[in-house]
Amino acid sequence: ELGFADSDRYAGRVLSSKFVGKNSRKKAALVKDHKMSEIVVGVKPDMVIPGATYSLKEAYDQCREVCAENSKTFYLGTLLMTPERQRAISAISVWCRRTDELVDGHNASHITPAALDRWELRLEDLFAGRPYDMLDAALSDTVSRFPVDIQLFKDMIEGMRMDLKKSRYENFDELYLYCYYVAGTVALMTVPVMGIAPESKATTESVYNAALALGIANQLTNILRDVGEDARRGRIYLPLDELAEAGLTDEDIFNGKVTDKWRNFMKIQIKRARMFFRQAEQGVTELSQASRWPIWASLLLYRQILDEIEANDYNNFTKKAYVSKAKKLLSLPMAYGKSLISPSTHAQPEPQSMTL
Ligand SMILES: CC(C)=CCC/C(C)=C/CC/C(C)=C/CC/C(C)=C/[C@@H]1[C@@H](COP(=O)(O)OP(=O)(O)O)[C@]1(C)CC/C=C(\C)CC/C=C(\C)CCC=C(C)C
Numbered sequence: 609e610l611g612f613a614d615s616d617r618y619a620g621r622v623l624s625s626k627f628v629g630k631n632s633r634k635k636a637a638l639v640k641d642h643k644m645s646e647i648v649v650g651v652k653p654d655m656v657i658p659g660a661t662y663s664l665k666e667a668y669d670q671c672r673e674v675c676a677e678n679s680k681t682f683y684l685g686t687l688l689m690t691p692e693r694q695r696a697i698s699a700i701s702v703w704c705r706r707t708d709e710l711v712d713g714h715n716a717s718h719i720t721p722a723a724l725d726r727w728e729l730r731l732e733d734l735f736a737g738r739p740y741d742m743l744d745a746a747l748s749d750t751v752s753r754f755p756v757d758i759q760l761f762k763d764m765i766e767g768m769r770m771d772l773k774k775s776r777y778e779n780f781d782e783l784y785l786y787c788y789y790v791a792g793t794v795a796l797m798t799v800p801v802m803g804i805a806p807e808s809k810a811t812t813e814s815v816y817n818a819a820l821a822l823g824i825a826n827q828l829t830n831i832l833r834d835v836g837e838d839a840r841r842g843r844i845y846l847p848l849d850e851l852a853e854a855g856l857t858d859e860d861i862f863n864g865k866v867t868d869k870w871r872n873f874m875k876i877q878i879k880r881a882r883m884f885f886r887q888a889e890q891g892v893t894e895l896s897q898a899s900r901w902p903i904w905a906s907l908l909l910y911r912q913i914l915d916e917i918e919a920n921d922y923n924n925f926t927k928k929a930y931v932s933k934a935k936k937l938l939s940l941p942m943a944y945g946k947s948l949i950s951p952s953t954h955a956q957p958e959p960q961s962m963t964l
């Protein structure tokens with residue numbers, strides 16, 4: 609038996625901890641009470657930025673292009689969003705991708721903690737309405753329209769600092785923290801943009817917890833898909849204690865042989881990722897009506913990567929699990945059907961423990 613019992617052990621942990629401050633709760637309450645208009649600054653996306661050689665429309669168009677190029681699965685989901693949400697999500701997504709590229713991209717070997725500190729100063733500037741470039745300008749506009757907390761972006765940069773320092777995770781607690789930094793944050797950033805349904809009686813906290821679970825589920829899936837690729841960069845994003853319990857070592861990962869021990873280990877990891885997806889599901893139903901279809905679509909699409917790992921007989925060392933275009937398109941009507949389920953109209957009981 610593994611050292612984790614259920615995903616609820618992790619639910620609420622980040623929200624009630626130092627990672628998401630009071631400010632975020634206040635903003636979350638505003639989202640819930642639909643007072644967002646009070647904090648929305650009336651900047652038109654087609655306005656020309658004084659002193660700049662581009663318009664906001666061009667800035668957002670460029671974000672959209674970068675998204676289409678780099679985050680294909682999520683991009684398909686964004687196409688189902690209202691134009692205003694689509695713009696905001698593409699600006700957030702591009703900032704996340706650029707942040708990740710600092711430690712994963714072509715110049716990664718030159719990136720130092722000081723460079724990440726400078727990236728953080730630039731973030732503060734764009735939140736203060738002083739964007740450095742066109743892509744920052746789009747995000748600067750987005751954060752003036754939606755109550756997104758800067759701390760989440762800072763936490764994501766913290767995840768990149770972790771990537772610079774660390775290439776092994778002793779146990780799932782350590783891995784969970786990494787997943788929060790690089791992906792849970794992304795999910796929490798999107799909630800104020802997606803909005804909670806006015807008729808929903810779910811607590812704001814439960815919706816944020818579901819979003820967090822979806823971020824974690826996505827990142828665990830990403831990790832399980834990329835085991836071989838990461839190992840070739842000397843990185844293992846798998847809990848070492850669980851590997852040892854399965855009779856596996858670092859060397860087994862670097863050798864990349866699919867054995868029964870590996871299959872058994874992978875089955876448990878896939879089960880855990882699915883558990884986080886399940887935990888996220890109820891939260892999607894509480895989102896505003898127009899946001900449910902795109903989020904269901906991205907959940908179903910990303911979760912299918914786990915099915916593909918199984919279909920590849922757990923060879924994630926040399927085969928990249930890939931969901932075909934046909935399967936992606938087939939998921940869209942299914943996601944649409946799920947988006948028709950109404951939000952809860954009475955207070956929800958505490959979620960049941962989900963055991964593996
Ligand atoms: C209530 C409820 C359920 C609300 C929904 C909340 C929500 C939208 C959750 C989804 C959050 C999400 C998209 C998380 C991304 C997780 C992820 C895969 C992160 C990756 C990090 C780094 O890992 P790695 O280096 O291993 O990855 P690569 O091999 O390099 O790919 C990321 C790469 C961080 C960067 C993430 C993005 C660029 C994607 C951001 C996408 C969005 C903001 C779009 C969200 C839109 C939809 C339709 C889900």
Ligand SMILES: [Mn+2]
Binds near residue numbers: 708709712
């Ligand atoms: Mn990356």
